[in-house]
Amino acid sequence: MVVKGDVPQVRTTNPNQRVKYIRSLDKIPNIPPEDRAILEQVAEKFVFRANDYYLGLINWDDPHDPIKQLIIPRKEELNDWGQLDASNEQAVTVAHGVQHKYQDTVLLLCNEVCGAYCRYCFRKRLFMDENDEVTNDVSAGLAYIRENPQVSNVLLTGGDPLLMSTRRLTEIIGALREIPHVRIIRIGSKMPAFDPWRVLRDEELQRTFRQYSTPEKRIYIMAHFDHPRELTEPAMEGIACYLANGLICVNQCPLIKGINDDPDILAEMYETLSHIGCPPYYLFQGRPTEGNEAYEVPLVRGWQIFNEALRHGSGLARRARFAMSHETGKVEVLAVDDRHIYTRYHRAKYEHLRGRFMVFKRDDNAFWLDQLEPADDFDVLPLGA
Numbered sequence: 001m002v003v004k005g006d007v008p009q010v011r012t013t014n015p016n017q018r019v020k021y022i023r024s025l026d027k028i029p030n031i032p033p034e035d036r037a038i039l040e041q042v043a044e045k046f047v048f049r050a051n052d053y054y055l056g057l058i059n060w061d062d063p064h065d066p067i068k069q070l071i072i073p074r075k076e077e078l079n080d081w082g083q084l085d086a087s088n089e090q091a092v093t094v095a096h097g098v099q100h101k102y103q104d105t106v107l108l109l110c111n112e113v114c115g116a117y118c119r120y121c122f123r124k125r126l127f128m129d130e131n132d133e134v135t136n137d138v139s140a141g142l143a144y145i146r147e148n149p150q151v152s153n154v155l156l157t158g159g160d161p162l163l164m165s166t167r168r169l170t171e172i173i174g175a176l177r178e179i180p181h182v183r184i185i186r187i188g189s190k191m192p193a194f195d196p197w198r199v200l201r202d203e204e205l206q207r208t209f210r211q212y213s214t215p216e217k218r219i220y221i222m223a224h225f226d227h228p229r230e231l232t233e234p235a236m237e238g239i240a241c242y243l244a245n246g247l248i249c250v251n252q253c254p255l256i257k258g259i260n261d262d263p264d265i266l267a268e269m270y271e272t273l274s275h276i277g278c279p280p281y282y283l284f285q286g287r288p289t290e291g292n293e294a295y296e297v298p299l300v301r302g303w304q305i306f307n308e309a310l311r312h313g314s315g316l317a318r319r320a321r322f323a324m325s326h327e328t329g330k331v332e333v334l335a336v337d338d339r340h341i342y343t344r345y346h347r348a349k350y351e352h353l354r355g356r357f358m359v360f361k362r363d364d365n366a367f368w369l370d371q372l373e374p375a376d377d378f379d380v381l382p383l384g385a
């Protein structure tokens, strides 16, 4: 029994289970000895961290196991490809650890650690020694939000906010709730996948959620499941626990080669997510981030996979949008035909781009918006016009 009081009770076989963190590849006997030296080199550049529960989901007999691809370094990460800050987040940083790109939404980068490190992470720069973009001290962010009454949405992110202590998280959420114009608080987290017991065992955290996620102003968990194999029984119990304590759950994840670039896999995950009350929200095209070449799917292929996945399941399982988180905004891929790629700004950084419809020449090798050429046979404004 993990939830007490006047809220629905969530049961789990062992609510107090604690994951054991593993920071060294040496501790993973299944990695072949001949791969160790190069993978150590990779982990020196892009840090490795995992835990015993998540590593336990790997089928080591399968060389292409998706969970392994997600968490175990690969030598291809050393390929010279992409940029560390592919969406130029630096350009929308308005104070230490504070990003403001869309009028109503502010991001607080409040923690630089994650439950484990996804190899394809677009924010891997934050985990590098010399990086200083994150701050646990959110006072500058809170002051900024107070001074900007148009900010109704705050996303706690990082890193993973649920890796912070409950006391700190409660202080931040409580301070945000004292700002009347902040309506929605979102917590971007992969802890529902990496450590379901983070919420299940912590009654203080559950109380915080019950206190601050109110009928008028909800807290959202922006969960990050990438593959149906992550939706284990404890993970589902974890989602039930967030819901039972008044949170709303949705899922967003990137499309990643070798992990979920398969319509059946995506459809299965979306279907299960819709059953457990955590429906899909965004599927992101992978950003051209340094080290991520091996994880990228070309844009047209990505749209085909997404489109095929949406042929199955209920309407709730098909609510996701396929989008690129571009420097200029979230560009949704609407359709692809023999000659064109049709897109629209779902969110835009600049007023003049809001809702803009754009048509590009079809390019099956392109990965990102900047590689696309405007179609000359359509009377719509190209990007940047």
Ligand code: SF4
Pocket (backbone or CB within 6 Å): 113, 114, 115, 116, 117, 118, 120, 121, 122, 123, 124, 158, 159, 160, 189, 190, 224
């Ligand atoms: S949990 Fe999110 S921020 Fe952390 S490594 Fe994974 S993708 Fe990156």
